[in-house]
Amino acid sequence: MYAAIAAPDLQGHAAPNPARAGPFRGLPARGGVGLKPRHFQQVLDARPDVGFFEVHAENFMVDGGPFHHYLGRIREHYPLSLHGVGLSIGAEGPLDETHLDRLSRLVERYEPASFSEHLAWSTHDGIFLNDLLPVPYDQPTLTRVCEHVDRIQSRLKCRMLLENPSTYVEFSASTMSETQFLREVIDRTGCGLLLDVNNAHISCVNHGRNAAAFIDGLPLTAVGEIHLAGFARDQDAAGAPLLVDHHGSPVDDVVWKLYERVSARIGPTATLIEWDNDVPPLETLLAQASLAQDLMGERIDPRQSEVRRDGLS
């Protein structure tokens, strides 16, 4: 019924895979969209044919009111992807255990099919910077990120997905590539990969790399979800193109092509259209998700439509 998350290559590593005993079933191999408050009522009324909804965990860390009211009802009809933006996995400091507790309560309450977070940091010295900030790819950072991922997976009793970032600067301290770094984290912790194809394209343009080769260098068997989004164009001090991840426009043709290419390699995979700024009508989001589903190739397993029928009954 649900696409299984391919197990990562754990050979030679002692780290247990918490997913095996965990509650996360994985998302259906279909197109999904971000759930926006302005669409709550429309989603409940129209019950659009979409594979899943994704929400930012931090938006639902409130005591009560309409957010919980609607998410509870919408969750009755759709699989949910819980996507964190505030754990600050790449931070030098320890994880915020209070935040982890809040996250754990959300997981218990809404039983998401997947939980994901970013290879980035956003909090320093108690200040939340509300951006996904880059980390150097060196040994101390690798050790720290793995400790944080281990802690999250053991606290949530499940396997999480880690998302590749969009980056604008590089660190002179880095001693390995981003693909090497991600591969190490996934090998050591048993976490999965949230492959953000838009981020891959942005980072590769910004750092003069080939995006297709970059994606090929990732541990693709660990991909549990794909993100697609729009970007903005800027330029750096030398006038070279600088792409900025802004989640405020349709998915670019270049990103669709990369998506088609990776889909052909790994098969149909849960794919989210991210659109967080200048949010368009729900129909626009659904059309992009539907396009992603068409480009996944391979017909959807007919058993998966049972999920939807159950939801609609």
Place this chain on the structure above:
Amino acid sequence: MSSGTAMRQADFAAALLDPALACPRGLQSCNGSDPTPRFAVHRNNVVGSLVEALADTFPVVQELVGVEFFRAMAAVFVRHSPPRSSILAHYGQEFPQFIAGFEPADPVPYLADMAALELARVRAYHAADAAALAPQSLSLALSDASRIGELRLVCHPSVSIVSSRHAVVSLWVAHQSPDEMAAIDIDQAEQAIVLRAGLDVLVLRLPPGGAEFAQGLIRGESLADAAGGAAMAVRSFDLSAVLALLMGRGALTSIHLPGGGQT
């Protein structure tokens, strides 16, 4: 090694919030160009997204001063008081106080109170759910005249009181339907109770003394003490009118009887 990393994140964070600081050390570009414009993407993301979060919470404040002024003011606030939590629904608690002390906003003396009202609305929107008190519970509790004064009335978790020397409630209402902008005497003091009933946030004008009374209840005072305080502040305080309003709109969730009983 780890202390080197620590330095970098501290430098990075400081430079994000302070445009006067140089781009942190240790950054590079693949083409060897100055990384400053690249780092600026993060500076813009941080300040821009937090200003956006404030604009979402304070739409009428933004309408009152215009987008350009609001953005500039909010950016100063963001750099001065960045969030201490990743739950942005709670961000901006100190914004009304900041506005009150923000000199360029002095020509709009009611701006800080409008911010307080809008903050109360967001707080009410996300507050814990709780069932409103059934009308018969209050009647029952009030039937024992000898002990009325000792009753403690508990307000819904979403309740806030906004008191202003200006007509910010009327102004807020007018901004919800600008076509019907009525003449407002801005120097008229107004008080409001802000709460959530079901899924809807309500902003209701309170009669004289109502704010003092409700604040007494929120502080945990007995009915007699809250009413006494309100009558002291406002001679025309009408207890039954205010109680009817609070009951009618679902602002109360329980009554504690003397001796610890509850209904």
